[in-house]
Amino acid sequence: MTFINGILDGVAYRAARHIGGEITPTVVILHDTASSLKEGSAANYLRDNDAKVSVQFVIELSGHIEQQVPINRRANHAGASSYHGRKGCNNFTIGIELVNPGKMRAAGANGVTWFGKTIHDDHLRNLDLAETPEHGRGMWMHYPAEQLEALLWLLRKLFANVPTLMDIRPHWYVSPGRKVDTNPLFPLEQVRGHILGREDPADDEALAQSMDASPDDLVIIATNGDTLNMRRWPSFNPNIIAKIPDETVVPVLRRGTFDGRVWLQVFYAGQEGWVVANYADAVTFPAAH
Numbered sequence: 001m002t003f004i005n006g007i008l009d010g011v012a013y014r015a016a017r018h019i020g021g022e023i024t025p026t027v028v029i030l031h032d033t034a035s036s037l038k039e040g041s042a043a044n045y046l047r048d049n050d051a052k053v054s055v056q057f058v059i060e061l062s063g064h065i066e067q068q069v070p071i072n073r074r075a076n077h078a079g080a081s082s083y084h085g086r087k088g089c090n091n092f093t094i095g096i097e098l099v100n101p102g103k104m105r106a107a108g109a110n111g112v113t114w115f116g117k118t119i120h121d122d123h124l125r126n127l128d129l130a131e132t133p134e135h136g137r138g139m140w141m142h143y144p145a146e147q148l149e150a151l152l153w154l155l156r157k158l159f160a161n162v163p164t165l166m167d168i169r170p171h172w173y174v175s176p177g178r179k180v181d182t183n184p185l186f187p188l189e190q191v192r193g194h195i196l197g198r199e200d201p202a203d204d205e206a207l208a209q210s211m212d213a214s215p216d217d218l219v220i221i222a223t224n225g226d227t228l229n230m231r232r233w234p235s236f237n238p239n240i241i242a243k244i245p246d247e248t249v250v251p252v253l254r255r256g257t258f259d260g261r262v263w264l265q266v267f268y269a270g271q272e273g274w275v276v277a278n279y280a281d282a283v284t285f286p287a288a289h
């Protein structure tokens with residue numbers, strides 16, 4: 001049993017104060033907490049507050065998942081909302097909150113949150129300016145790989161075990177003009193593509209813009225002692241799937257140029273992924289005598 005009485009086996013469960021009546025969930029709604037990044041801070045608030053808000057799952061930056069409402073009970077996460085004409089999304093959706101500061105005002109390379117806290121763009125946090133029609137312009141924080149991996153794990157569990165689930169949407173999609181979460185850096189179409197089993201546009205693009213390597217094309221990772229990020233797609237979006245140690249020899253499957261930079265699709269640790277070619281040297285064999 002993966003779910004027992006709507007509670008996911010193997011995940012921390014701490015019951016929220018505001019748990020509503022029974023629901024049949026058909027859609028997953030993704031949120032940002034727009035909160036402090038301190039582990040447990042947003043989860044504690046969502047679990048117990050006077051604002052009557054609640055949510056089924058909270059995912060920390062570290063990837064830690066806490067469940068607070070059973071998946072077959074109503075939580076108060078979406079507010080005024082509409083999905084394809086059906087109003088009141090709390091009555092038929094599962095909410096997942098991702099810890100994230102939400103929309104920030106740019107201050108140089110850093111961001112200032114709505115509650116006045118400065119988030120620094122550094123080795124821990126990765127910030128970028130972005131603007132979309134749905135979000136407006138702002139400074140935003142990338143979702144760490146650990147958090148995205150935990151989200152994908154949770155979504156796979158949900159879609160494998162809840163046959164009524166059909167779709168995954170961000171809060172801004174069901175509350176347009178009122179909400180901007182998840183943020184514009186969230187890899188929404190990739191996540192939807194993976195879980196909903198539809199064609200992944202990023203995969204098609206990567207194939208179309210690259211060429212098969214020769215069968216004996218090998219490279220050695222050359223990062224001067226560091227690991228090299230292997231990514232799901234040839235882009236710097238949050239899509240790291242492995243870290244390849246320095247001096248590892250890997251076979252090259254494809255080569256391509258994306259945004260003016262050469263990327264290699266390699267095979268490492270049982271999976272295919274993309275690395276920046278600058279950090280991989282050709283392996284040459286001494287000529288036979």
Ligand SMILES: [Zn+2]
Nearest residue numbers: 031032171181
């Ligand atoms: Zn939200």
